[in-house]
Amino acid sequence: MEELSARQLRDRIAAHEISSVEATEAVFERIDRYEPVVGAYINTFEERALAKAAEVDKRIAAGEQVGELAGVPVAVKDNMCTTFGATTCASKILENFHSPYNAAVVEKLLGADAVIVGKTNLDEFAMGSSTENSGLKQTVNPWDTSRVPGGSSGGSTAAVAAGMCYAALGSDTGGSIRQPASLCGVVGLKPTYGRVSRYGLVAYGSSLDQIGPVTRTVADAALLMNVIAGHDERDSTSVDEREAPVCDYLEKLDEPVSGLKIGVVPALNAGADEQVQKAVADALEVYKGLGAEVVEIEIPHFDYAIAAYYMVATAEASSNLARYDGVHYGHRTKEASDYVEVYSKSRAEAFGKEVKRRIMLGTYALSSGYYDAYYLKALKVRNLIRGDFTKAFEKCNCVMMPISPTTAFKIGEKVDDPLTMYLSDIYTIAANLAGVPGISIPCGFDGDNLPIGLQIIAPVFDEQKLLRIAHMFEKETDWHIKRPTISG
Numbered sequence: 001m002e003e004l005s006a007r008q009l010r011d012r013i014a015a016h017e018i019s020s021v022e023a024t025e026a027v028f029e030r031i032d033r034y035e036p037v038v039g040a041y042i043n044t045f046e047e048r049a050l051a052k053a054a055e056v057d058k059r060i061a062a063g064e065q066v067g068e069l070a071g072v073p074v075a076v077k078d079n080m081c082t083t084f085g086a087t088t089c090a091s092k093i094l095e096n097f098h099s100p101y102n103a104a105v106v107e108k109l110l111g112a113d114a115v116i117v118g119k120t121n122l123d124e125f126a127m128g129s130s131t132e133n134s135g136l137k138q139t140v141n142p143w144d145t146s147r148v149p150g151g152s153s154g155g156s157t158a159a160v161a162a163g164m165c166y167a168a169l170g171s172d173t174g175g176s177i178r179q180p181a182s183l184c185g186v187v188g189l190k191p192t193y194g195r196v197s198r199y200g201l202v203a204y205g206s207s208l209d210q211i212g213p214v215t216r217t218v219a220d221a222a223l224l225m226n227v228i229a230g231h232d233e234r235d236s237t238s239v240d241e242r243e244a245p246v247c248d249y250l251e252k253l254d255e256p257v258s259g260l261k262i263g264v265v266p267a268l269n270a271g272a273d274e275q276v277q278k279a280v281a282d283a284l285e286v287y288k289g290l291g292a293e294v295v296e297i298e299i300p301h302f303d304y305a306i307a308a309y310y311m312v313a314t315a316e317a318s319s320n321l322a323r324y325d326g327v328h329y330g331h332r333t334k335e336a337s338d339y340v341e342v343y344s345k346s347r348a349e350a351f352g353k354e355v356k357r358r359i360m361l362g363t364y365a366l367s368s369g370y371y372d373a374y375y376l377k378a379l380k381v382r383n384l385i386r387g388d389f390t391k392a393f394e395k396c397n398c399v400m401m402p403i404s405p406t407t408a409f410k411i412g413e414k415v416d417d418p419l420t421m422y423l424s425d426i427y428t429i430a431a432n433l434a435g436v437p438g439i440s441i442p443c444g445f446d447g448d449n450l451p452i453g454l455q456i457i458a459p460v461f462d463e464q465k466l467l468r469i470a471h472m473f474e475k476e477t478d479w480h481i482k483r484p485t486i487s488g
Contacts, residue, residue, distance in 0.1 A: 001026050003481075006072050006166040006220040013071040014060060020053035020071025023166075024115050027073040031117070031164045034486050039139045040149075040159035042078045043085040044118035049073065052115045059113075067112035068227055074109060075159050075168040078119035079126055080211070081200040082106050089202050090134040091124045093324050093331045093350035103200025104235065105169055105211050105228045112227045117165055120155030124352045125321065126171055126204045128152050129179060129424040132415045133354040140411065141184060142484040143450055147408040150180025150424075156214045157184040162486055167224055168214040173205045174309050175403070175428025177212050178440040182403035182453025185442050185482065187470075188214050189221045192460045193435035194239035195246075197232030203320040205313040206237075208432045217480055218441065218471040222249035225463060244461040256472050257465060262287055263297035263396030268427070272402040279444030279452040280402050286476050287400075295396055299388040304381045305430040306422060311365050311378030312433070318362030321355070357418065386434040389457070398469055399457040402427050403440045407450035427455060437463050441470045442479035451479075 001009065001023055012018045028046050035041055056071040076082065079089045081099035088094045102110070109116060123133035131139045131154030139154045141147040142162040149158040153170030157180040160168050170177040172190035181188025189212045196211045203209060213224035229246045232238040262284065269277055284294055326332040326346025333345035351359070365374040392399060404424060414421045431438040436457055443454035454473070458466035474480055 002030070002163050005217045006069070006215060007223050009166055010068070010070060010072050013056070014066070016060070020056045020115060021050060023071065024049050024053040024073050024117065027117055027165060030162070034162050034164060037140070037145055037486060038142055038158050038162050038164070039137050040120055040155045040162065040164055041075070041118040042088055042090060042121050042136055042155070045085060045116065048084060049115050049117045056113050056115070067114070068223065069109065069112040069114035071113065071115060072167065073115045073117045073165050075118050075120050075156060075165040076106060076109070076116060077122055077153055077156050077168070077170050079122060079171060079202040080106055080169065081202070082119065085119055087202065088136060089125045090122045090136050091350065091352065091355070092135045093347070095136065095331070097330055101200065104197035104232045106200065108228050120159055120168060122155055123152035124355050125202065125317070126152040126173055126176055127317070127354050127358055129175070129421055130414065131155060131180070132411065133352055135352045138411070141408045142486050143185060144408065144448070145487070146410055147450070148183070148411055150183035150404070150408065152176040153188070153214065154180045157181050157186055157188065160184070160186045160214050160216060161484060163483070166216070167220055169211055169228070170214050171201060171209055171211050172432065173208045173313060174432050175425040177214060178403050178428050178438055178453070178455060179425060181214055181440040183408040183451065185451030185479070185484070186214055186216060187218055187221050187442070187480065188212065188440045189225070190431060190438050191225065191229065191463055192437045194237050195244070195437070195461065195463065196228050197230070197235040197238050199232050199234040205316040206320060207316060208313055218467055218474050219250065219253060221439070222253055222467045225249045247464050249464050249467055252464060253468055253471050255468060256290065257397060257468050260287065260292040260469065261396040262292050262294045263392050263399040264294055265297060265299055265302070265401065268302060268401050271426070272405045273407070275446040276402050276405065276407070276452055280400070280454055283443040283454045283473060284400065286473055290472055290476065297392045297395055297399065299385070299392060299430065301381060301384045301388055302430055305385060305433055306426060308378040308381040308385070309429040309433060310361065310422065311374050312382060314358045314362035315365045315375050316362065317358050318366060321359055382433045385430055389434045389436055393459045397458070398466065401455050403453040403455045407446045407448070407452060431457050436460055437466050439466055439470050441473060443473070443477070444479060
């Protein structure tokens, strides 16, 4: 069972070859064995998960109709609200917060009869690129436990890579699904902004955040998209399906994209580590062998993406995190003499260093006299980057580039150097600013046996073609079937 994909497991459960209870028990055996080393989960729900698995098995045995993920053990990043367990965002300020409602994506997983085994670790409020900023625990990379798993969805990608679930959900604000997916050797998809409901996702950067799947295969990513994609009237940024219909992402997955034109920006690729450059170049050769044409394109404002992102994201974070005031919910200081101290001391005690840094940056950018100079200018640059991608897609079907300039780095190596850490997302941020979909797929390993990911970016709402392009590569290679040997 450990080697099966989520789709293969689902089909075997449906065919009575494996029971959901057996699969769920096997997952918890792996969690018992590897979680003390990897640290992927903040909470697990063994009793609840086994009860759900037994219910699914009973319904299948009775010949009842079941959902698309019937009996498959999955995990959810702990910035998505659930009525079961705490929703912590890996922050001490929400360490004991229990949501009164489920996020839209959690409702859809439950409606598809998935078995939710736990909630995964992340950088506090999804602010980070290594999961070292978690206020609750340390997560490590299953391929090398001395290295980071990436972030902020490092818990989700580590759990999938270590076989401690068959699929997971993450959130991507500036690369937070794709970058850790690359570093952990799994598939990570950031859908088009508005394709998946953000209702119940604890907001970091509201105009950038998007929920997406973390899986072992491209087909599994397509399967999860079939479950979680679609309009939600509770989310004002969710796109009406009359404007952008949701399709069956599995339906044409095995059909290669004929006449595929791949756009590359040579100068961008040259900025990555040599081994990363080689893996991406080799991947392009695989596509050429499949009949694809590689064309050079320009994304003129790409170099401004990080600066624009950290203005927009921190400004939105400053606004979103203002609600944690020590009054309504979350941590409240015990050492306050008046309301001002309740507010200031609660936040000072319970927010981590990186969260405080981003709140201060965002508050400064939004302050009187600086709004036009920083935040408004960043929004203008964002529009220019969006226009760059629109023009690029007139010449090609997709854009390919690295995910991360390096493979997984050592724990502690960059944590005290925020600027260097921010540059870990140099290749991923532009897709969030433009709102376009992007995917990370395994495309090789470096000399230390650490995974390397290939990033593929497509036009808005073209996830079906994006998945087909990714699947073309996956069928020709075996990088996605390699598994880490976990020790520690």
